Every structure is written in C-alpha cells, then in structure tokens.
Amino acid sequence: MLQAADVRFAYDGAPVINGVSLTVPAGRIVGILGPNGSGKTTLLKLLAGTLSPGAGEVTLEGRSLRAFSRRAVAQRLAVVSQDTQLAFDYSVLEVVLMGRYPHLGALEIEGPEDLAIARRALAATGTEAFERRLFTTLSGGERQRVVIASALAQIARAKTEDGRQKTEEVLLLDEPTAALDLGYQLEVAALVRELNEQRGLTLAISTHDLAFASAVCHDIVLLREGRVIAAGPAAHVLTVSNIRALYDVEAAVHRDEVSGRVVVVPRRHLRS
Amino acid sequence: MKAPVRERWPFVAGSLALLVVSVLVAPLIGSARIDFARVFDVSVPFAENVDAQIFFIARLPRALAAALVGASLAAAGVVFQALLRNPLATPYTLGVSTGASLGAMLAITFGWTVPLLAVPAVSASALVGAMGSVLIVYWLARARHVGLSTTVLLLAGVTLNAFFSALILFVQYIGNFADVYRAMRWLMGNLDVSSYRPLAGALPIVLIAAAIFVWLAKPLNLMAAGAGAAESRGLDVHRTQRLAFFSASIITGAAVSVGGPIGFVGIIVPHLVRLAAGADHRILLPTAAFGGGAFLVACDVIARTLLAPVELPVGIVTATIGGPFFLWMLVRK
Numbered sequence: 001m002l003q004a005a006d007v008r009f010a011y012d013g014a015p016v017i018n019g020v021s022l023t024v025p026a027g028r029i030v031g032i033l034g035p036n037g038s039g040k041t042t043l044l045k046l047l048a049g050t051l052s053p054g055a056g057e058v059t060l061e062g063r064s065l066r067a068f069s070r071r072a073v074a075q076r077l078a079v080v081s082q083d084t085q086l087a088f089d090y091s092v093l094e095v096v097l098m099g100r101y102p103h104l105g106a107l108e109i110e111g112p113e114d115l116a117i118a119r120r121a122l123a124a125t126g127t128e129a130f131e132r133r134l135f136t137t138l139s140g141g142e143r144q145r146v147v148i149a150s151a152l153a154q155i156a157r158a159k160t161e162d163g164r165q166k167t168e169e170v171l172l173l174d175e176p177t178a179a180l181d182l183g184y185q186l187e188v189a190a191l192v193r194e195l196n197e198q199r200g201l202t203l204a205i206s207t208h209d210l211a212f213a214s215a216v217c218h219d220i221v222l223l224r225e226g227r228v229i230a231a232g233p234a235a236h237v238l239t240v241s242n243i244r245a246l247y248d249v250e251a252a253v254h255r256d257e258v259s260g261r262v263v264v265v266p267r268r269h270l271r272s
Numbered sequence: 273m274k275a276p277v278r279e280r281w282p283f284v285a286g287s288l289a290l291l292v293v294s295v296l297v298a299p300l301i302g303s304a305r306i307d308f309a310r311v312f313d314v315s316v317p318f319a320e321n322v323d324a325q326i327f328f329i330a331r332l333p334r335a336l337a338a339a340l341v342g343a344s345l346a347a348a349g350v351v352f353q354a355l356l357r358n359p360l361a362t363p364y365t366l367g368v369s370t371g372a373s374l375g376a377m378l379a380i381t382f383g384w385t386v387p388l389l390a391v392p393a394v395s396a397s398a399l400v401g402a403m404g405s406v407l408i409v410y411w412l413a414r415a416r417h418v419g420l421s422t423t424v425l426l427l428a429g430v431t432l433n434a435f436f437s438a439l440i441l442f443v444q445y446i447g448n449f450a451d452v453y454r455a456m457r458w459l460m461g462n463l464d465v466s467s468y469r470p471l472a473g474a475l476p477i478v479l480i481a482a483a484i485f486v487w488l489a490k491p492l493n494l495m496a497a498g499a500g501a502a503e504s505r506g507l508d509v510h511r512t513q514r515l516a517f518f519s520a521s522i523i524t525g526a527a528v529s530v531g532g533p534i535g536f537v538g539i540i541v542p543h544l545v546r547l548a549a550g551a552d553h554r555i556l557l558p559t560a561a562f563g564g565g566a567f568l569v570a571c572d573v574i575a576r577t578l579l580a581p582v583e584l585p586v587g588i589v590t591a592t593i594g595g596p597f598f599l600w601m602l603v604r605k
Contacts, residue, residue: 050503074506087357087496088551094276098494102506106487109554110275154505 001026002077002170002202007046007056009039009226016042018226019056024204026168029196031217031234032206035247039226040206044172047204049073061168074102077170078151083179084143092130092138092146096121099153114153121152124199125191141184144176148191171195173205177212185209189216214238214262222246238262244270276552283549287562294569295339299331301573303580330466337465337530338572338586339565342537344478344527346545346564347485349538350557351520354492355513356422359546363524363538366429366517367405370436372528373459375401377440380455381447391473394458395529399473402525405432410517420513461534461587463572474526481523482561484515489553492516496551534587536594537564537571543601 002024009017016039024030024047034040045051046058049065058065065073078099086095099121100114110118122128125145130138135146148171155169173192177185189212195201207213213220213234220237222230222245230242235255243251243264250268255261300308306323310316318324348363356365363369378384379397387393412428413420440459444452465471491512494502499509524538541564542556549555568586571593575584 045500048504050500069506070503070508071506074504079501079504081498081500084497084501087354088359088546090493090496090551091276094493094550094552095497097275098497099505101490101494104490106490109277112274115275 001059001061001168002047002204003059004043004047004053005057005059007043007053007058009042009046009051009054011042016226017046017053020223020226020228021056022221022228022231024170024202026202027196027200028219029192029203029205029217031213031220032204032223033208033210033213033220033246034206034223038223040223041174042226043223044079044174044204044206048077048079048172050079060170071102074154075157076155076167077172078154079172080144080147080151080174080176082175083140084147086135089134089136092122092127092133092135093118095135095146096150096153099150102154117156118149118153121149121156122146124152124195125149139184140179141181141187144180144184144188145191148173148176148188148195152195168202169199170202170204173203173207175207176205177207177209185212192216210238210243210264211261215259234262238264276550277554280549280552280555283545283555283559284562287545287559287566290566291339291343291562291569294566295332295335298335298338298569298573299327301577302326302331333468333471334463334465334572335569336468337463337471338569340471340474340478341463341527341531341534342541342568342571343561343565344474344481344523345534345538346541346567347482347557347561348520348524348527349564350542350553350560351485351488351492351516352538353542354495354553355516355520356426357496357498359543360539362536363520363527364433364533364535366409366425366521367432367436368402368521368524369528369533370433370440371405371408372398372402372525373533374436374440374443375399375404376458376529376532377443377447377455380458381443381451383451391529392470395470395473398529399477399525402528403522405436406518406521406525408432420510420517422513425517457585458532460585461532461590462585463531463534463568463575464583465530470530474530477522477526481519481526484519485557485561488512488516488519489557492553492557493551532585532587534568535591536598537568537590540590540594540597541567 004020004022007017007020020043032040046053096118097110100110122131125148127145127149151171157167176188193216196203217234220234221228222237222242224246229245230237238253240253243249248270249266250270252265254263256263300306304326306326310323311327345363352361352363352365353359375397376394379394384393384397409428409432413425444455491507494505494507503509542560545556545560545563549559571589572586575586575589578584
C-alpha cells in the first residue's frame with residue numbers, strides 16, 4: 001500500500017501540491033486525473049520518493065519513504081515515464097537488465113538470476129522477440145512496453161527457497177499512453193490490467209485519457225491546482241459535475257455498453 | 273545464455289592487447305634502427321646495449337606518453353558524452369583544455385621554468401589552468417541549481433572556451449617572437465616527451481580518475497535514460513554527475529598537461545568503440561581507453577615518420593584523420 005498524507009510541495013516557493021492525501025491500496029490500480037499543471041507529475045515523483053515533500057508524509061507498506069534508502073525504495077517501486085529517450089544505442093535486453101541496478105552491488109555484474117528475471121519481464125510484456133534489437137529502433141508503443149518490462153525487472157524479487165516473503169510490487173506510470181496511437185493505447189491498457197490481475201501489482205497512473213482511466217483503474221483521484229477534488233471508484237467519480245469542476249468543461253458522460261468504458265464528450269469550455 | 277556484458281569482455285582484452293603491442297612496437301620504429309631481440313637481450317649489460325638505451329631512454333617514454341594521453345582523452349570523452357547525454361561532446365567541450373592552454377601560454381610567455389613537484393613548469397602551469405577552469409565551470413553550473421544542470425554546464429563551458437581563447441591570443445600578442453612560436457607549437461598538440469618526468473606528474477591523477485571510472489561505468493548506463501529515470505532506479509544522480517564531471521575533467525587536464533590539446537581522440541575512439549562493442553559503459557570505457565591509447569601511439573608513429581626527419585605535431589595527424597571522420601559521422605546520422 002502506498003499512501004500520501006497531507007503532502008505539500010513547492011518549487012522555489014511556488015506551491016504545486018497543496019495538502020494531498022490519497023491511498024493506493026495493495027493490488028489496486030489508481031488513476032490520477034487532472035488538467036495540465038495540476039501537479040500530477042509532481043505528485044508521482046513524491047509518491048516515488050524522487051522528490052521529498054515539504055510537509056506531510058508518503059508511506060510505503062506503512063513505513064515513511066524517508067526511512068527507506070534510495071535503493072530499498074527502487075527495489076519495491078518503479079516508475080515508467082511518458083516517453084523514454086536513450087542517449088546511446090542499448091539493446092532491449094540491456095535496457096531491461098538496467099532495472100536490476102538496485103539489486104546489485106556497486107561493481108556486481110548481472111547474474112543468471114537477473115537474466116531470468118529480465119527474460120520473464122520481456123515475456124510478460126510480449127517483447128521477448130525484440131531482445132537483441134536496439135531500443136532506439138523500436139516504435140513508441142514497443143518502447144513503452146520495454147520500459148514497463150524494465151520496471152517489472154526492477155521490482156521483481158529474487159526467489160527465496162521457501163516461504164518466499166512477498167513484498168509488494170508498485171508501479172507508477174506517468175501518462176503512459178500520451179505518445180501512443182489508439183492501437184497501442186489499448187495494448188498498454190490490456191497489459192496494465194493483466195499485470196495487476198496476474199501478478200497482483202499495485203499501480204498508480206497519471207493520465208489525461210479519461211477512457212483509458214475508466215477502463216483500467218479501480219479508483220480515480222481528481223487533482224486540480226494541487227488539491228484532490230474528488231476520489232473514489234471510477235464510475236462514481238467520472239460524472240458531469242466532476243468533469244466540469246476539474247476541467248471547466250461542459251461534457252456529456254456515457255457508458256459504452258461493449259467496452260464498459262466511460263466516454264466523455266466535451267461540448268463547451270466554460271471559461272471562454 | 274549470459275548477460276550481454278559478459279559476452280563482450282573480449283573487446284576489453286583485445287584492446288588491451290593492442291595497446292601493449294603498440295607500446296612495444298612503436299619504440300622500434302625510427303631513424304636509428306634497433307632490434308627487438310637485442311633490446312631485451314639481458315646478457316649484454318644495459319650500459320653497453322645501445323639498442324636497449326634507445327628503446328628505454330629515448331623512445332619508450334614517448335610511446336608511454338602517447339598511450340597515457342590517448343587513453344585519458346578517450347575515456348574522458350566517453351564520460352563527458354554520458355554526463356551530457358550527447359554523443360558529440362568531447363573532453364574539451366567544458367573548457368578544460370583552453371584553461372590548460374592558457375596556463376601553458378603564460379608559462380611559456382613569461383618564461384616560468386621552476387618545476388612544481390618535479391613536474392616541468394609548462395606542464396604544471398597547464399595543469400593549474402585546467403583545474404582553474406574546472407572549478408569555474410562547476411561553480412557556475414551549480415550556482416542556481418540543486419545538483420548540476422547539464423545545460424548550464426554546456427553553456428558555461430562553451431563561453432569559458434571563448435573567453436580563455438581570447439586571453440590566449442592576448443598573451444600571445446604581448447609575447448616575443450620566439451615564445452609565440454613555442455606556444456603555437458604547444459597548441460598543436462605534441463608528444464615530444466623525452467623523459468619519464470612529465471608522466472610522473474600526470475600518472476597519479478590518471479589513476480585516481482581511472483578508479484572513479486570503474487565505479488562510474490554502471491551508473492553512467494542508467495544516466496543514458498535521463499536523470500529522472502536513473503533516480504527512480506535508486507541512483508544518486510547528483511553524486512554521479514559530480515564524480516563524472518570532476519574525474520573526466522582532471523584526467524583531461526592531466527592529458528593536456530603532457531601532450532597539449534590533441535584533438536579528436538576523445539570523440540573518434542568512443543564512437544568507433546560504441547559501434548563495435550555497444551553502449552554498455554562497463555565494456556565501452558575500458559575498451560575506449562585502451563583503444564584510445566593504441567590509436568594515439570599509432571598516430572604518433574605516423575607523425576614521427578611521415579616527413580622524417582621532420583616530426584609533425586601529433587595533433588595535426590589526429591585532426592586530419594578526425595576531422596573528415598567527424599563530418600562523415602554527422603552526415604550519416
């Protein structure tokens with residue numbers, strides 16, 4: 001379980017997060033929605049521990065993130081960003097193996113166990129065929145799946161002999177579909193659901209994509225100007241009045257009978 | 273099936289072998305012909321073995337200097353490229369070499385001759401100039417940021433390069449004809465080393481930087497995906513950036529203090545090695561270092577023999593090979 005309690009954060013004195021409390025229960029998918037500049041990315045960084053809150057606390061498995069070392073956090077929690085660009089030509093397998101960094105000593109080289117974990121992560125994301133290809137030659141959707149594989153390798157624990165103490169695996173996705181076309185959006189949505197259902201992964205996802213959020217997330221948190229304005233099960237939160245409050249947009253909200261997705265049709269901007 | 277890094281160690285071993293062979297063969301080539309077997313013939317006392325004297329006293333220091341400088345520049349190039357996430361960065365991008373050059377120009381023009389800790393005055397002064405520019409760039413880059421801003425690093429480095437270049441011209445302008453001639457020769461990049469002493473000054477710095485490089489290799493891989501991604505994998509990004517900046521800068525300063533600002537080694541060699549051996553810095557860094565050493569030893573042999581008995585500055589050789597190569601690479605991308 002990943003929890004934020006009255007978290008505040010400011011960049012150079014400009015407040016971005018103004019007292020956010022939210023819970024990402026173990027094994028659940030929580031979507032974070034909000035307009036540009038609402039603080040979604042900052043909130044994810046706070047949840048990931050790469051930023052420290054100015055006030056309030058983020059806890060993982062009931063312990064403050066401050067009590068964990070960087071490595072210990074990275075072993076349990078991985079981040080997938082919107083678009084990953086590599087400065088040099090690494091192969092897909094190398095990229096996935098980089099996820100093992102927090103599990104290795106300073107000069108330690110990846111062993112057979114790490115390689116097996118990387119292979120399983122490639123298989124889980126359907127990218128094993130690209131293993132030898134250069135990451136930079138992949139399409140956007142393929143790249144995103146490889147980055148998710150790398151994140152899975154990062155939070156996978158090496159197997160213990162018996163009574164394997166299962167620690168929670170948490171994945172934070174920052175606008176994972178923003179750079180993808182419709183087909184890849186569906187693919188990532190299916191992958192996220194599958195990882196959650198089959199591996200019990202705990203996920204927090206920031207997104208602009210209302211349909212994606214409604215299809216994938218159990219719970220949704222609406223963020224505006226660094227504050228939570230609504231939170232709860234997707235079907236309850238995505239309402240006409242909440243969307244007006246969130247985006248200042250008059251919209252019609254339908255439920256698609258086939259996919260079960262909420263379809264939001266924006267009609268009018270209220271500020272103009 | 274092994275991790276890719278385990279399959280690529282032959283690149284490291286091969287480049288090391290190449291370096292050793294080049295350092296042993298280079299001293300055999302020259303105007304006075306010497307015989308390899310006689311050089312290592314222990315039955316003849318060293319005092320009477322002319323071949324061994326030429327090999328060990330006259331020529332080996334120069335080959336070792338080429339190896340040390342080439343290895344340092346190539347490794348520094350790899351680290352700067354990773355730090356700035358820019359494959360076109362060179363060891364000189366951030367102003368280290370112009371700082372060193374200014375130091376050398378001052379020593380030459382004002383006739384400083386007192387060695388510093390047994391290091392010849394021009395080399396010592398170049399080293400001080402390099403360290404000065406490193407501190408200025410570092411101070412600028414962290415003035416307004418937590419950690420290092422690579423954008424500010426680049427801007428500060430480029431600006432400092434221009435500023436120091438102007439000062440170099442000024443110092444040359446006020447110097448006399450003979451000093452300016454010597455200064456120009458120094459700026460061309462020259463390995464006219466005839467004793468082990470200049471190496472002694474650079475070696476400790478090179479070893480310190482090399483030790484840091486060993487630790488840096490894996491973190492630099494993570495940095496390729498950006499600071500944010502590296503941080504979320506548990507890396508201390510600020511410490512990595514600081515260590516990369518200082519280690520690559522001091523090793524560049526040490527190399528320039530020995531050989532002058534020899535160009536292009538720090539960019540051609542990393543690129544070639546990356547193409548052949550991949551981007552993993554645990555393979556790339558040592559292979560580029562050994563390969564860079566071998567490359568400069570070879571360039572220096574060409575510089576010494578092409579117009580013999582005239583010895584070309586090795587910087588001219590590396591730049592005539594490096595310039596067209598660099599353009600080819602740009603067009604190819």
